[in-house]
Amino acid sequence: MRVLFIDNLDSFTFNLVHCLEVAGADVEVLRNEGEDWPHLAEKMAECDAWAVGPGPGRPQDYPHLIRAIQQYLGKKPLLGICLGQQAIAQVCGWQIEHAHFPMHGKPSLIEHQGTGLFESLPQHVQVGRYHSLVVLEPVATDAVLASIAPHPSENKPKNRPSLHVDARCDGEVMALSNPALGVWAVQFHPESVLTPEGQLMINRWVSLAANFCVTSSKA
Numbered sequence: 001m002r003v004l005f006i007d008n009l010d011s012f013t014f015n016l017v018h019c020l021e022v023a024g025a026d027v028e029v030l031r032n033e034g035e036d037w038p039h040l041a042e043k044m045a046e047c048d049a050w051a052v053g054p055g056p057g058r059p060q061d062y063p064h065l066i067r068a069i070q071q072y073l074g075k076k077p078l079l080g081i082c083l084g085q086q087a088i089a090q091v092c093g094w095q096i097e098h099a100h101f102p103m104h105g106k107p108s109l110i111e112h113q114g115t116g117l118f119e120s121l122p123q124h125v126q127v128g129r130y131h132s133l134v135v136l137e138p139v140a141t142d143a144v145l146a147s148i149a150p151h152p153s154e155n156k157p158k159n160r161p162s163l164h165v166d167a168r169c170d171g172e173v174m175a176l177s178n179p180a181l182g183v184w185a186v187q188f189h190p191e192s193v194l195t196p197e198g199q200l201m202i203n204r205w206v207s208l209a210a211n212f213c214v215t216s217s218k219a
Contacts, residue, residue: 008055052084077209080185128194
């Protein structure tokens with residue numbers, strides 16, 4: 001499976017790329033240089049799935065990334081990691097806030113639903129966290145929807161794609177998904193040595209993405 005990996009200039013990028021390759025993916029890395037990708041449509045046409053990696057700052061610091069997710073959400077299976085999860089959540093109408101405590105290079109035990117990326121994994125699995133921001137489930141009010149402004153050339157969407165919480169830690173969202181759209185995302189870093197089951201999660205995503213591609217081709 002061909003995966004396009006969006007590199008948000010994070011030091012963990014190529015650890016993630018390696019994990020994807022171990023899972024059997026053929027990975028192409030596209031660097032985020034802070035502006036639109038002129039050949040993104042061509043790159044997306046060539047790949048089977050894509051992943052948005054971690055990086056510094058907030059999703060709104062990358063309006064071109066937000067536009068890319070808006071354009072391709074549901075068309076190709078997508079994995080979001082850390083900043084990637086936050087960007088997906090923002091597109092879907094969720095808010096981004098400071099976590100209870102900054103978690104940079106710290107292990108945590110998460111509670112999960114046993115589905116998606118966590119299928120067959122034990123409960124209270126350990127993950128490595130490197131973030132100070134988290135996503136908050138949306139409140140369906142006009143004020144919340146208005147707080148996330150679309151690109152000026154686009155109309156504000158009336159109905160945003162839904163996301164399901166797959167994992168939490170101390171009440172904070174650690175994983176999201178919408179399998180019908182081929183979307184899976186995690187706040188933690190599966191490639192970290194602090195996430196012992198991380199490669200299994202990456203393997204599972206590659207399998208889920210491949211199944212999504214097969215199902216979509218038959219639809």
